[in-house]
Amino acid sequence: MFLLKAEDVSIEINANTLFEKASLEICEGERIALIGNNGVGKTTFIKGLMGVIPITKGIIQSKLKANEVGWMDQVPIDDGQITMREFIEKENEKLYELKRKLKKYETESNFAEDYMENFQQYLDLNGYDWQAAIDKQLYKVGLPEQLWAQSFLTLSGGQKTRAKLARVMVKQPKLLILDEPTNHLDAESIDWLVHWISQYKGAVLFTSHEREFIDRVATVTYELTNKGTKKYEGGYSFYREQKQFEQKTLEAQYQKQETERKKLAEAVNQYRQWFEKAHAAASERDPFAKKKANKNMTRLKAKEKALERLENNRVEKPVESKKLNYSIDAEEFSSRTMLALTDVSFSYSSELPLFDQLSLIVKRGDRIAIIGQNGTGKTTLLKLLTGKLEPCIGEVKRNPQLKIGYFMQELEGLNGEKTILEQILSLPNMTQTEARTILTCFLFHREDVFKKVKDLSMGEKCRVAFVKLYFSQANLLIFDEPTNYLDIETRERIEEALAMYPGAVIMVSHDSFLLRKVANRVIALGDGETVDYPGTYDEWTNTAPASNELQKLNNEKSILELQLTNLIAEEAPDDQQQKEIFKQKLMDLKQKIAKLDEEYRK
Incomplete structure (x- = not known):
């Protein structure tokens, strides 16, 4: 039996048709993913379904009462004074205000009459049952009491998502609507959310660009385009197939x-x-x-x-996405080692160190995925690698041939007054024809290229920053969550581009699809230790956490490689006897590394 049904819905905004002939049916117990490119109108469609905005054409039928729908939207919270519990209580403004007044009046004898009047209203509206329901949901989503009085804005991304879920679940809705619920969540929080949704008895409608999350949650996928919706049974992988x-x-x-x-x-x-x-x-x-x-x-x-x-009855010619077919000139890098961290320790002020005697080498050809929970130092490590931060103890050596391209720096450095085309034409040896072709490959079509950067969405700015970085002739690209704000089609373009890139790549990302396609090495941060795994992301997930013995071997190998790098950097002595000793040291180190490789393979 359906809970909500939309048939041939069209929505116009400022006399422009956003989409037309969109249909969708939500039945009891279904988990429905609503996907589509940025700007196509997914959130607008949901607002139309909920009656928040008028639809231009079509029919919407609902068997749900207003209090039977829980909508966890993306509206930001600007009030820095509001606590987490108050954020949840404000879902019911009337009871929240009554509770606030009771707290104010209970210490002031002049307001005894007002207190009794409000107290009676609070009882009539089952205020204490409401408080108990909030407590129950807070415990259910795993938020301990010590966080309840904490400012909502100071919570982590995962804690905010849990609080938002608790807020909508207080009224036990039959339909739960989640708008980009995985934004700013680490892998552990996403796992928790997947499990939580699997236990939820009602129906779920959600928007997301996280392909693995869609695969793990969705029983039905609807794709929204400007021409309407199309239904696919199953998650993202089946939809793609x-x-x-x-x-x-x-x-x-x-x-x-x-x-x-x-x-x-x-x-x-x-x-x-x-x-x-x-x-x-x-x-x-x-x-x-x-x-x-x-x-x-x-x-x-x-x-x-x-x-x-x-x-x-003509079949229109299928639109084939333009593929990136372009030779990338990364700055030539002939050495084996690009940069090396030796015994690096780092902390902010007097806090416990994020890193303690960390050593690692970035080699030519590395495609490194840096993973870990929020707060484990992933972004800090990137800043140490790029030189944005200096270690408290230890050393970071960068090869003189190294040319780093840092995504966040490129994004923050975009000139708002320049057009997209002007930004790309500022790249070395870039022609007008090449720039237009490249921008088409990254979904900037026709007149789009003349938009000013200041008028772009965050997703569009990320695309421009990626193109500038990709064609900057850097030989090491460093990314911090490059797919945030990007739709699925753009993510797939970035994956294709990085697969063709001739240089090295280091990235922090929670997008497991991206990591699977790009990474050939995984650095996992957490609990004060660092695991350096020499394999693909799939291999890591199948074996993680790495055994202590394997990690010990890997750490020993990293130390030996550092010694080898430092030795190679030294000038060979002129004295023949010293030269023989130098050669023997080189040979010994290489043999030890080879032996460790053999032990690791066992």
């Missing part, structure tokens, strides 16, 4: 249609010529020629009818 099948089917149908259309057009042209020739030769005294002309006319009309039918 079906989309590819549909694309191939459409291409085959289009090719078949075009072949048939060409044949019909040629036949029409041929029969027209025959008719005109036979008609010119025909006369009242030549009945055979006249009959032949009429016969050709009948055939001509039949072919014209067939061509008309084909045109009326």
Whole structure:
């Protein structure tokens, strides 16, 4: 049985049609993912479903009362004074205000009458049951009492998401609506959310660009475009598979249609010529020629009818996304080691150190995924690598050939007054034609390239920053959550681009699809220790956490590699005896590293 149904809904904003013919049906117990490119109107569609904004056309049927829908939206909280518990209580403004007044009046004898009046209202509205329901939900989402009085703005991303869930769940809704619920969550918080949703008994409608989250949660996926919605059973992977099948089917149908259309057009042209020739030769005294002309006319009309039918049922040419087919010139890097951290310790002020005697090497060809819970120092490590921060103890050595491209620096450095095209043309040796082609590959079409940066959404700014960074001729790209604010199509373009990139890559990301396609090494931070895993993200997730023995071997290898790097950097001595000792040291270190590699493979 359906809870809510939308049929052929269209929504206009400022006389512009955002989308049309959008249909969606939510049944009991379903987990529905609503996906689509940024700007297509997913949140607007939800607002239309909820009656927050008017729809232009279509029908919406709902069997739900207002208090049976819980909507966890993306509206930011600006009040820095509000505590987490107050944030949850404000879902019911009337009871929240009554509680606030009671607290104020209970210490002032002049307001005894007001106190009793408000107290009675509070009882009539089941205020104490409401308080108990809030307590229950806070415990249920795993938020301990010591956080209840903490400012909402100081909570972590995961804690804020849990608080928002507790807020909407106080009224036990039959339909839960989640708008980008995984934003700013680390992997552990996402795992918790997936588990929580699996235990929830009602229906769920959610928007998300996190493909693995969609796979793990959705039973149904709706894609929204400007032409409407299309329903797919299952999560993202099944949707993607079906989309590819549909694309191939459409291409085959289009090719078949075009072949048939060409044949019909040629036949029409041929029969027209025959008719005109036979008609010119025909006369009242030549009945055979006249009959032949009429016969050709009948055939001509039949072919014209067939061509008309084909045109009326025409399959539009499938739009093929332009692929990045461009040679990238990363700055040449001939050495093996790009940069090295030796015994690095770092802390902010007098806090416990985030890193204590951390040593690691970044080598040519590395594609490193840095993972860990929020607060474990992922961004701090990137800043140490780039030189934005200096270690308290230890050393960071950067190869003279190293040229770093840092995503956050590129994003923050965009000139708001310049157009997208001007930003890309500022790159070395970039021509107008190349810039337009590249921007098309990254979904900036036609007049889009003339938009000023200050008028762009955050997702569009991230795309511009990525393109500038990618073609900057850097030989090491460093990213901090590059796919935040990006839709699925843009994420896939970035994955394709990074797969082609000839330099090294270091990235912090919670996007497991991206990490699977890019990473060949994983650095996991957490609990005061660092695990350096020499394998793909899939291999890491299948074996993590790495055993103590494996980690010990890996740490020993890192130390030996550092020693080898420092030794190679030294000038070979002129004295023959010293030169032999130098060579022997090199050989010993290489043999030890090879032996550790062999032990690791066992």
